Amino acid sequence: MPAALLTVILAASAAVSLSFGIRQTFGLFLLPLAQEAAIAPAVFGAAVALHNLVWGFAQPVSGAMADRFGAGRVIACGGFLYVAGLGMMALWPGEASAVVGIGLLTGLGVACAGSGTANSAVARAAPPEKRGEMLGLASAGGSVGQALMVPAVQAAILGWGAVGAIGMLALASLLVLPVGRCLEWRPAPRPPGGPRPVGLAGLPALARNALADRDFALLTLGFFACGFQLAFLVTHLPAHLALCGLPAGLGATALMLVGLFNIPGSWFCGWLAGRVRPELVLGLLYLIRTTAVALFALAPPSSAGTLVFAAVMGATWLGTVPLTNAAIARRFGVADIGALFGVCFMSHQIGGFLGAGSAAVLVNATGSYALFWPVMVMVGLMAAVANFVARPPRVALA
Template sequence: MRPETGKTSIAPILITGSIITALTLGVRATMGLFPDAIDQALDVGIGTVGLTVALQNLVWGLGQPLAGAIADRFGAARTLVVGAIAYAGGLLVMGAANGPAGLHLGGGVIVGLGMSAASFAVVLSSMSRLVDPQRRSMALGVATACGSLGHFVLVPLTGAVISAFGWRSALTVLAVVTVSIGLFVRPLRTQSGPAEAVEAVPDDDESLRTTLARAARHRDYLLVNCTFFVCGFHVTFIGVHLPKTLTDAGLETAIANMSWSLVGLFNIVGAFAAGALGMRFAKSRLLSIMYSTRALAFAGLVLLPPTPVVALGFGVVMGIVWLASVPLTSGIVLGQFGVRRAGTLFGFVFLSHQVGAFLGSWGGGEIRELTGSYDLWWWLAAALGIAAAAIHFSISEEPAPSRPVPRRGESPSAADGAVAAVDN
């Protein structure tokens, strides 16, 4: 489908993207509320529920490149509707489970697949296509910030439903919330938009296979994959294990929960700031600052006395740099390859993120079981943050080298070899 050149208002796109991101990330943030309730009801152990969430993240990551490619081909609106239905269905299967198999199938596999199609990655890629480049960074920042509004609203509401009606009822309510995404997708129904018209891409007829081959040879795109692995490691480790880290240190559960809530609240500030700053400064440099800040915060959490002030301060600092990486990282990928294959290419970056998420969550639990403390994993998280900060100093945001047009008598494979020679 060729780009539409008509003028498109940014408001419906921004509102729609923000609502969908708030719903998907908000429902995801509630998963940490269920382990105790499920264990008490089914006696399956906290580890079993933790494995369900780990599988959910891994399947989500594995499915994201395919979901991105489908959205690029058939449009984000259809992809989001199908994903929302699968997401809601997985929550219902999880709510009906009576043992590990049902939990892993519903909450792990089905929810993970649904999340890959009804995710902020699909939303942000679609918004990037529909919003002109001058306003893109801010639009992505606003939509990402609204994900924390979902976190801030749905987490306490879900906790109240669990306390009043039980965990199965809470999952049913979340399924209804999730399927409601289909009501908001209309402004994202176009496959292409003004951004593609503004960004004339020389290789507009380039096949998906060729684009992926170029990406696989592009050093800076591969480095972005490496650093987003670190982001996934960080955020999932914190989301699953921060409250337990704080209570292990002798702090009250209320303080631990407040620290986690502050992460969500202050992420609104951080995501907005990332979107605004990304319009004026190099995104790679901003990401270097962000990962360095995370590393310092991790070290401070381990070294400073475990007081309420330290715990709450950690929540504030982490909130500011929590999802600020998303609009900046997606912006770098868009700068390298344009918007036409944005869903697919960011899908692979997000897969790297989810592999990190799996290792951060699973490894943190294993380290605590082996050593009785999370300290070693916090130090590893700090070291990875420093490494990611250093790598971003060498990442270029310039467009990737275009696929050369074969000369007369030259095969396409020979022309592709020229790209490899340039990249190497």
Template sequence: MTAANDTPRPSLAARAPLLVVLCGCMIAMLSFGPRASSGIFLLPMTSEFGWGRDTFGLAIAIQNLLWGVGTPFAGAIADRFGVTRVLWAGAVLYAAGLMLMAYSATPGLLHLSAGVMVGFGLSGCSFNIVLAAFGKMLPERWRPLSFGAGTAAGSFGQFLFPPLAAGLNTTIGWQETLIVFGFAMLLIMPFSIALASAPPAPKTQERQQSIGEALSEALRHRSYVLLVLGFFTCGFQLAFVTTHLPAYLIDRGLSIQVGGWTLAAIGLANMVGSLGSGWLSSRMPRRYLLAAIYFARGIAIAVFVLLPASPVTALGFGVVLGLLWLSTVPPTSGLVMLMFGTRYLAMLYGFAFFSHQVGGFLGVWLGGLFYEQMGSYDFVWWLSVALSFASAVINLPIVERPVAREPQPAGA
């Protein structure tokens, strides 16, 4: 009787994996929505306070950079203590940053709220932490599709929140919209309970690693370094488009509503693209999938910039780019897990994401800087095209196999 009572109960992920995936997807949707709507607030805030677009762009650039800086540390804490505490802390900081942003009448306050607070908040409660939790908690057969589903859920947040932000801005005002979004981020906390789990015990046949040893091993691994370098372009393009596309479309004679619906089209199409990428990740070499995605992005951006501006071309660009938007995430996270296993997945994917966010910092900041200096975004669009083709080439030499490790010594 005692032995039967001491048998550990199967985890929630083993008993109800679909529930875990659904709760993780809700977190991804909520956390991705407001940051995907940042471009909707660019013109109202710069008009009201007399700032240049470079001032607003720098705040979002700081957000992207600190999101990347904080993610490896948040991942390391989640790897050690579980994800729920990290998600709670991130949600509270994210909500507070959005609410303070509503009252940021100076560049310093804007950079603190939209930049520092939201950036570090995102590092603790974004889809990166969710995907790592999926990789550690779910049965192996659930992982590829769950990576795609979690990424697609973030995309649904991008579909839902920008047009909602555009509509609320014209009805209740941009400040009140930010406060509403801040309260919405607190909903992450109850959903995070389903992702609570004890850190897995290391396999006896593998050498136990410290956090430092795991990071050192990854940074010496050529394929991991190539993967990280290629991911830079993804961040550059996503952050630039998210922040500056609505203003770019207005500059070309379209309305803010077209900008909001174009961002929404990206989010909606990315649901298909992310799920498809997750499915393809288990059926073809991931390096070829990544190279194809980056190459197609370069073509799509070049065509969009060359075509005349209209609602049709804007929405068409949104659909095409959306299919390629976060479709890099499932193969990237899958490659990190394949190379190094799940023990330090959150941290190691977090370092790859840091490269992504360095790209995001430069994409947002350079977009505002070059606009103020040149009066257009053209230079940054074409830089984005060049980076796409470079990343397509960078991903091709990646070797898709687990890192070679010495076995655990007997009796260790």
């Protein structure tokens, strides 16, 4: 592998590790912040839901900016936003700072520093025949942050309290800044006569044209279900396990296992993207994930069952990202891949907003998540069908 490509993959992995690793721990704070800072679980759940919605609507803009000005600069801006949001929450803990800091600022931060921006740089740097595999490697490397961050934050909550742990995350966000400097600091060179990125001015027309494509619209619909399922699990799985009377640390262990199993899962999905039509693999992925959700909901609550469920979900967790990027690149090329992934990802985060937010309302009203699991199954089946019926592009551009 050329040294320049290796640098891009390592920097993208580091950016995703930090940005996703931090946000993956938000579910651990749901109950501790209620006890320590009198932040109602419904309010914090709503803040995380807003985080997902802001992330989704900001992703097309940050992706277009990365296409136009270079992914590294956008990622560095994301680091500043993360520090501001988490720092506000640590210095002035309360319901207002949760909504503004977690909901708004870190939502903007992960849109700038997360996989949508980082992987656009990888897609442009990788040769077409290796693009899916390289995207899978970057996503797999990005899972390391989740695997390491969850137990570290759980230990910090036990040792320093929830507010102290958020302060630790604010300091960790500073590491995003030097990572951005190592990753496509300037726009990638374009071949003579090749397509140029549309930029912010052309983003609305680009989105309309892409969504007019039936099969891109189906890909986008499937991504809605992905966000719905994953945002619910990240935000509410630890609380669900606690309400079932399972050990207090099991939620953190489950989220750590998700990160660990996501490492080989993401790489394998990226490897498959170069050998099998990505939409077919996505359909199978959603089907496996939804079957695991159904079995977990039907089985009696247990530690062993939770760990198996976490391992299966981890193996399919971020594998959707390299597959979706590969599907977009095959259909539209890579000149606007950051913006196009952002358009698709907006649907993902609308799903995330509804998954995290409606579950917060439900548990506040009923004290249980029991009614939510059938909804998770139905949404997942919809995603599987949408991807199975999608057609390949008439002419593969990449």
